Amino acid sequence: xxxxxxxxxMAGGLTLSTMTAVGAHAATAIESKRRLIADTRSLEVNxxxxxxxxxSDEAGRPGLTLxxxxxxxxxxxxxxxxxxxxxxxxxxxxxxxxxxxxxxxxPIAPAATRTYDYAPIPGTxxxxxxxxxxxxxxxxxxxxxxxxxxxREDRQEIVLMLHDFSFRSPDALLASLTGQTxxxxxxxxxxxxxxxxxxxxQVSGENAMGMMQGMQSMGTMSKKNxxxxxxxxxxxxxxxxxxxxxxxxxxxxxxEIVQVExxxxxxxxxxxxxxSSQFWVDLGALAGHxxxxxxxxxxxxxxxxxxxxxxxxxxxxxxxxxAGAFPILARLEGTRRCxxxxxxxxxxxxxxxxxxxxxRMQPIDNSMETRLVARAPLAPRQPxxxxxxxxxxxxxxxxxxxxxxxxxHITPLMLQKGQRVEIEMVNNSMMAHPMHLHGHxxxxxxxxxxxxxxxxxxxxxVTPMGSVRIAFDANxxxxxxxxxxxxxxxxxxxxxxxxxxxxxV
Numbered sequence: 390x391x392x393x394x395x396x397x398x399m400a401g402g403l404t405l406s407t408m409t410a411v412g413a414h415a416a417t418a419i420e421s422k423r424r425l426i427a428d429t430r431s432l433e434v435n436x437x438x439x440x441x442x443x444x445s446d447e448a449g450r451p452g453l454t455l456x457x458x459x460x461x462x463x464x465x466x467x468x469x470x471x472x473x474x475x476x477x478x479x480x481x482x483x484x485x486x487x488x489x490x491x492x493x494x495x496p497i498a499p500a501a502t503r504t505y506d507y508a509p510i511p512g513t514x515x516x517x518x519x520x521x522x523x524x525x526x527x528x529x530x531x532x533x534x535x536x537x538x539x540x541r542e543d544r545q546e547i548v549l550m551l552h553d554f555s556f557r558s559p560d561a562l563l564a565s566l567t568g569q570t571x572x573x574x575x576x577x578x579x580x581x582x583x584x585x586x587x588x589x590x591q592v593s594g595e596n597a598m599g600m601m602q603g604m605q606s607m608g609t610m611s612k613k614n615x616x617x618x619x620x621x622x623x624x625x626x627x628x629x630x631x632x633x634x635x636x637x638x639x640x641x642x643x644x645e646i647v648q649v650e651x652x653x654x655x656x657x658x659x660x661x662x663x664x665s666s667q668f669w670v671d672l673g674a675l676a677g678h679x680x681x682x683x684x685x686x687x688x689x690x691x692x693x694x695x696x697x698x699x700x701x702x703x704x705x706x707x708x709x710x711x712a713g714a715f716p717i718l719a720r721l722e723g724t725r726r727c728x729x730x731x732x733x734x735x736x737x738x739x740x741x742x743x744x745x746x747x748x749r750m751q752p753i754d755n756s757m758e759t760r761l762v763a764r765a766p767l768a769p770r771q772p773x774x775x776x777x778x779x780x781x782x783x784x785x786x787x788x789x790x791x792x793x794x795x796x797x798h799i800t801p802l803m804l805q806k807g808q809r810v811e812i813e814m815v816n817n818s819m820m821a822h823p824m825h826l827h828g829h830x831x832x833x834x835x836x837x838x839x840x841x842x843x844x845x846x847x848x849x850x851v852t853p854m855g856s857v858r859i860a861f862d863a864n865x866x867x868x869x870x871x872x873x874x875x876x877x878x879x880x881x882x883x884x885x886x887x888x889x890x891x892x893x894v
Contacts, residue, residue: 421462422504423453427475427518427528428468434554434633435642442469442528444516451550452516452530457537461509464502472496472520476827477532478700479514479684479847482507484867484892487827489519491868493894496520510830511536512684513658513702515550521578522559524876525664527552527638533658534684544656544706547647549730551659551697551719552635553666562629563877566787578880625784625820626723626752628665628877634728636719641742645730651712655732657705659719661697664876667753667821667850668719670695670703671727675715677705679757685830685845686764696753698823698850700874714739720750752821755836755852761844767832767860773808780816780824780851780873780883788881789818789873795882802871802887808863812871816851822878823850824857826887828869831861848874866891 423446430443445451455461461482467473474496476488486505490496497503511534518528531548555562560571560578567574637645649655657677659670671694678689681704689706697703697719709715714737718729725747731739782789794800804810811834814824825848833843835858851857872884888894 421459423447423455423463425453425463425465425475426468427465427473432527432638434556434635435640437556439554439556441526442518442523444475444528444530452532454531454533455509455535457511457535457540459509459534461505461507463505465497465505466502467497467499470499471523472498473518473523473528474520475516475528476519477505477509477514477516478825479512479702479830480507480509480532481828481830481865484828484865484869487867487869488516489827489868489870493868509534510684511539512681512686513548513660513704514684515660515662515700515702517662522563522574522876522880525553525555525559525562527554529662531658531660539656542654542656542706544654545649546656546658547649547730547732548637548658549660549717549719550637551661551663551666551668551728552638553629553631553663554633554635555629555631557632559664559876563880566628566784566877567881568787627721628784628820628875631666634663634666634719634721634726636728636730639730641728641744644728644739644742646739647730647732649709649715649732649734651709651734653709653734655707655709657703657707657717659697659703659705661699661701661719663699665699667699667722667823668697669722669750669753670697670705671718671720671729672705672707673716673718675707675709675717677707679761680704680706682761682844683830683846683848687844688762688764690757690760692757696755696757696850698753698821698848698874700823700825700848701846701850709734713737716740716742718742720747722750722753725749752852753850755850755855755857758833758843758850758857759836759839759841761833762842763832763845765845766842767809767845767862770809772811772860774804775811775813776802778812778814778885780814780818780822782818782820782878782881782883784820787877789822789878789883791871791883791885794885796872796879796884799885802885804863804887804889806863806866806889806891809860810863811858811860813856813858814849814851815856816853819853820875820878821850821852822873822883823848823875824871825874826859826861826869826871828865828867829861829863831859834858834860863889868892868894 866889
């Protein structure tokens with residue numbers, strides 16, 4: 390374990406939780422090519438070995454940390470035996486560098502490389518495979534873009550990346566949900582993301598709701614499926630009963646211990662890289678202030694527990710109250726299960742945490758969302774295009790749709806460059822859906838019909854039977870996916886395309 394203090398770096402290598410760019414104080418407009426390697430590794434989870442993927446730099450560190458002003462000049466080498474493609478989640482590159490398997494941007498073959506070059510936006514981001522179900526097998530990593538203002542904060546940075554983990558293959562997990570065989574799932578996983586280049590570009594208007602399917606047959610996967618109550622109706626939580634939940638690749642049986650200074654000042658960068666699990670971030674005895682969501686600054690919001698949907702990120706500032714041990718937990722919604730890390734000052738011993746005595750967490754909600762305020766909101770403007778999108782589906786049959794359509798048989802939402810676009814997402818299902826738009830940062834402008842001056846984000850949670858309205862400027866021409874970031878919802882249909890009319894396919 391190595392500590393990155395507020396005053397300098399101690400000797401030794403950096404761990405995932407203390408990723409700090411050596412040379413982060415370099416001048417702006419840095420030009421240096423990085424090499425990112427996709428390969429496999431053996432990971433021990435609660436004493437049992439498993440083969441998973443890995444995304445690391447040449448020094449073996451997970452993901453990438455870029456200095457202020459450094460361009461995203463990256464050579465990605467695929468050293469696995471499978472095709473892969475990596476999405477730079479939340480970044481705003483040209484669409485052909487976004488990392489989605491369109492016909493124009495096919496996956497990277499084994500032993501092949503691909504180069505990327507664009508100006509990144511600062512903040513806490515992450516990277517993950519968009520090929521089949523590889524994300525579930527940990528083809529994920531942090532992507533931290535440092536900011537000169539943050540460097541002047543004189544805070545220790547701690548990256549905490551969350552995963553859900555199963556010893557069963559992702560194919561088997563999805564097969565258990567759909568009633569198909571793993572071989573059928575493998576065929577689905579290798580073809581379902583590749584939309585035909587001849588998909589007709591049609592405008593989806595405000596009233597293009599389509600048919601809502603699956604509502605009449607909502608059920609549960611098994612007796613272990615956790616249920617929540619909402620107004621007398623039942624909402625489904627936790628599609629999959631995972632074997633473990635990981636914080637920086639470790640469980641609470643052997644958590645990562647991060648050394649911090651007495652009365653230290655800390656910036657937590659927390660990434661929910663789980664495929665199908667949502668958490669409450671619990672600071673325990675500490676008080677924190679959320680200062681950024683999905684990489685975008687917000688006015689400080691104080692608290693001790695914060696909801697974190699799949700694919701979302703939180704930057705939380707914490708000032709330690711002296712010496713001691715301070716667990717930072719991620720607690721699975723609807724359960725007592727948790728994972729996390731422990732911050733310890735010199736001489737302090739880390740407590741053992743097994744969940745005993747913890748209260749059962751409620752489903753995550755948008756209570757925090759309604760209180761967030763963007764520091765750099767969109768300029769006031771009337772929308773040029775308003776689109777209504779209905780989210781529907783159920784557990785039996787296990788399928789999920791947007792406006793009654795299932796990927797890849799979808800009608801693209803067509804945009805023109807320069808438009809102000811508003812999308813109202815209405816959830817007519819009893820599961821929450823973390824909705825992610827590629828290539829754009831949107832602002833949350835209404836929750837359940839109530840206008841707000843909300844945060845800028847790339848992923849927003851739409852709660853069961855709830856609604857969220859987002860707004861963005863159409864300033865990045867291309868073909869862009871809009872999908873639920875629950876991997877299994879996406880793979881069974883919950884994905885569509887936002888396409889600019891200037892893009893010919």
